[in-house]
Amino acid sequence: QVQxxxxxxxxxxxxxxxxxxxxxxxxxxxxxxxxWFRQAPGKEREFVxxxxxxxxxxxYADSVKGRFTISRDNAKNTVYLxxxxxxxxxxxxxxxxxxxxxxxxxxxxPGEYDYWGQGxxxxxxS
Numbered sequence: 746q747v748q749x750x751x752x753x754x755x756x757x758x759x760x761x762x763x764x765x766x767x768x769x770x771x772x773x774x775x776x777x778x779x780x781w782f783r784q785a786p787g788k789e790r791e792f793v794x795x796x797x798x799x800x801x802x803x804x805y806a807d808s809v810k811g812r813f814t815i816s817r818d819n820a821k822n823t824v825y826l827x828x829x830x831x832x833x834x835x836x837x838x839x840x841x842x843x844x845x846x847x848x849x850x851x852x853x854x855p856g857e858y859d860y861w862g863q864g865x866x867x868x869x870x871s
Contacts (some may be wrong), residue, residue, distance in 0.1 A: 747771035754865030767841030775819035777816035777848040795851035838864040
């Protein structure tokens, strides 16, 4: 059974840091691009960051560029999102997802990702 399980969310003050993890199982995720998205209450799900199968290509939304870093450890079938200098507007449920159709090129469109985790809540207080 394919599973993506996010962890590492929580409550943090503005300016703080969190590291999210996405542990994959049930299939060899190391061959595919993966992404992080987030959804705040009353808003659409939005792209945060994505990474190619090897980790050689990464892409970030303008709103997180310079503050967030995506990485992956294919030996552990895990993708990470290091979030620094957090702002209240980063508050959302964060989801990881896998794109079975891409390896090197990454997509920013949620609809092009095939499988999603259940999400982890990140709350940044001012």
